[in-house]
Amino acid sequence: MSALAERSILEGRAGPAGRLSDFFWRNPKILLLLMLTPPLLWLGVIYLGSLFALLLQSFFSIDDFSGLINYEFTLSTYRQLLIPSNFDIILRTVVMAALVTLASAAIAFPIAYYAARYARGKWKVVFYLGVMLPLWSSYLVKVYAWKLILAKEGIVTWALAKLHLLWLLDAWLSLPVVGGNSLSISYTGTFIVFIYVWMPFMILPIQAALERVPGNLIEASADLGGNPAQTFRHVIFPLALPGIIAGSIFTFSLTLGDYIIPQIIGSSRLFIGQAVYAQQGTAGNIPLAAAFTVVPIVIMGLYLWMAKRQGAFDAL
Amino acid sequence: MRSDRNTAAPLGLKIAAGCGLLFMHLPILLIFLYAFTTEEKSYQFPPPGLTLKWFAVTWDRPDVWAALGLSVRVAAISTVIALVLGTLCAAAVSGSRFFGRETISLLVILPIALPGIITGIALRSAFSFAEIPFSFWTIILGHATFCVVVVYNNAVARFRRVSGSLVEASMDLGADGFQTFRYVILPNIGTALLAGGMLAFALSFDEVIVTTFTAGQQQTLPIWMLEELVRPRQRPVTNVVAMVVVLVTFLPILGAYYLTRDGDQVAGGGK
Numbered sequence: 001m002s003a004l005a006e007r008s009i010l011e012g013r014a015g016p017a018g019r020l021s022d023f024f025w026r027n028p029k030i031l032l033l034l035m036l037t038p039p040l041l042w043l044g045v046i047y048l049g050s051l052f053a054l055l056l057q058s059f060f061s062i063d064d065f066s067g068l069i070n071y072e073f074t075l076s077t078y079r080q081l082l083i084p085s086n087f088d089i090i091l092r093t094v095v096m097a098a099l100v101t102l103a104s105a106a107i108a109f110p111i112a113y114y115a116a117r118y119a120r121g122k123w124k125v126v127f128y129l130g131v132m133l134p135l136w137s138s139y140l141v142k143v144y145a146w147k148l149i150l151a152k153e154g155i156v157t158w159a160l161a162k163l164h165l166l167w168l169l170d171a172w173l174s175l176p177v178v179g180g181n182s183l184s185i186s187y188t189g190t191f192i193v194f195i196y197v198w199m200p201f202m203i204l205p206i207q208a209a210l211e212r213v214p215g216n217l218i219e220a221s222a223d224l225g226g227n228p229a230q231t232f233r234h235v236i237f238p239l240a241l242p243g244i245i246a247g248s249i250f251t252f253s254l255t256l257g258d259y260i261i262p263q264i265i266g267s268s269r270l271f272i273g274q275a276v277y278a279q280q281g282t283a284g285n286i287p288l289a290a291a292f293t294v295v296p297i298v299i300m301g302l303y304l305w306m307a308k309r310q311g312a313f314d315a316l
Numbered sequence: 317m318r319s320d321r322n323t324a325a326p327l328g329l330k331i332a333a334g335c336g337l338l339f340m341h342l343p344i345l346l347i348f349l350y351a352f353t354t355e356e357k358s359y360q361f362p363p364p365g366l367t368l369k370w371f372a373v374t375w376d377r378p379d380v381w382a383a384l385g386l387s388v389r390v391a392a393i394s395t396v397i398a399l400v401l402g403t404l405c406a407a408a409v410s411g412s413r414f415f416g417r418e419t420i421s422l423l424v425i426l427p428i429a430l431p432g433i434i435t436g437i438a439l440r441s442a443f444s445f446a447e448i449p450f451s452f453w454t455i456i457l458g459h460a461t462f463c464v465v466v467v468y469n470n471a472v473a474r475f476r477r478v479s480g481s482l483v484e485a486s487m488d489l490g491a492d493g494f495q496t497f498r499y500v501i502l503p504n505i506g507t508a509l510l511a512g513g514m515l516a517f518a519l520s521f522d523e524v525i526v527t528t529f530t531a532g533q534q535q536t537l538p539i540w541m542l543e544e545l546v547r548p549r550q551r552p553v554t555n556v557v558a559m560v561v562v563l564v565t566f567l568p569i570l571g572a573y574y575l576t577r578d579g580d581q582v583a584g585g586g587k
Binding site for chain 1: 457
């Protein structure tokens with residue numbers, strides 16, 4: 001009996017590879033440590049290290065006369081964020097991000113709703129790829145396409161001229177704030193391009209949330225006398241809301257940090273991303289640039305915290 | 317979703333969904349049209365004529381080839397680094413439970429959750445602080461950081477489906493850890509890694525925001541395009557390059573889709 005028991009424990013494997021394999025089997029913690037070290041070194045040192053170094057710089061200030069960085073702890077750089085011209089930039093960016101998010105949800109919802117509840121078989125694949133291809137295709141090419149579309153001699157002007165609706169475009173462009181000399185240098189243009197580039201990120205989370213709505217809940221609502229509109233309002237929409245919030249994390253965050261779209265299609269008034277870029281580049285004011293980057297980090301932190309309370313992460 | 321099997325979609329919904337899809341695709345199709353236009357000074361629509369001339373002109377441009385070459389090399393190396401780091405991380409996170417597991421997932425996702433400009437400026441100030449000159453490798457350092465997440469997501473999803481008993485069975489049958497990895501784990505996660513790698517390649521190939529901060533004088537293809545967008549000099553060449561970029565990025569997306577589609581997502585899965 002004892003001989004059998006002894007034999008049931010296999011002998012150690014031969015060769016260095018075998019011994020190493022046995023060692024890892026007996027000490028899974030060491031294997032885990034070995035597996036985690038390279039990615040943690042990379043992300044922890046290179047990424048988090050740079051991030052902390054950047055945040056640290058926001059507590060320094062720049063000497064107005066010499067233009068050199070003064071390495072003393074101060075909150076004066078943050079105070080600069082509150083002067084009207086800088087605060088306007090923050091406000092403008094947040095309002096734009098909120099509007100883009102709302103409009104994206106309105107456009108994305110019908111696509112996600114159809115894909116989740118009506119598309120079958122071949123159409124399901126068409127919808128999936130129809131969302132994935134624009135989502136993944138080149139960011140700059142998408143922006144470039146809109147430069148072609150919104151140009152004065154471009155397709156929008158041409159189509160409106162054919163429909164004898166040019167007066168409508170002129171009326172819109174003569175409005176304050178949203179108007180401008182042409183669509184490609186107005187807030188309207190910036191807004192459209194932001195929606196175009198970030199809206200696809202909204203569709204898949206909404207679709208995932210809608211696909212998880214159990215069919216018998218909808219049947220129960222109908223049995224209890226709810227008409228389709230009531231069922232949508234009181235059953236489907238509340239259950240889809242976490243998906244909308246999950247999608248809005250992307251549209252909001254991406255709009256908040258973008259500096260290329262407003263630079264290429266937009267008026268000369270700055271957004272946060274452009275302010276960061278200008279401060280670190282031509283102005284050479286790294287502390288103020290760093291303080292500006294803290295704004296989206298804080299806003300996104302709050303946003304993620306609220307989203308988590310709404311259960312949006314389960315919809316990702 | 318099941319209750320709607322026999323009902324048709326309301327007309328309004330069909331129109332809204334169809335218009336939404338058109339809105340997403342028409343601008344990209346327009347890029348294809350403009351690549352053939354004879355107009356070189358403006359973005360005139362409709363194009364006064366169509367020509368293939370600009371393809372030949374673009375083919376003979378050394379700066380476009382140099383930018384394309386750099387982009388491909390950066391994307392290839394970043395993808396390899398991301399594959400190694402992402403797979404290790406996914407294997408560790410899905411293989412066991414340990415303290416700080418959630419934090420690691422957050423750490424991997426952070427570079428893509430925060431706006432790219434933050435990653436970019438953070439890396440740039442770190443490089444200047446450590447006095448690292450901008451080079452090919454500083455671009456890769458940035459790209460690999462945010463490419464890890466794509467590989468990680470794909471690998472984690474697949475590891476979840478590879479049953480632990482398979483690994484135990486392999487060990488019981490006498491395979492050592494390396495053989496188990498080679499003959500049991502790798503064939504099971506292979507397609508997920510390939511798909512993650514393709515998406516990482518597409519992500520890196522297209523990246524511009526972080527790259528503007530981590531590249532010195534080098535021009536990747538997106539940086540070349542950005543220059544043309546800000547100060548248009550070569551409109552017809554830009555049109556052709558834009559079209560080629562669209563075609564090149566479509567391939568990895570389609571490839572990744574076919575590698576990771578589940579049985580229940582493909583045609584006939586709606587039963």
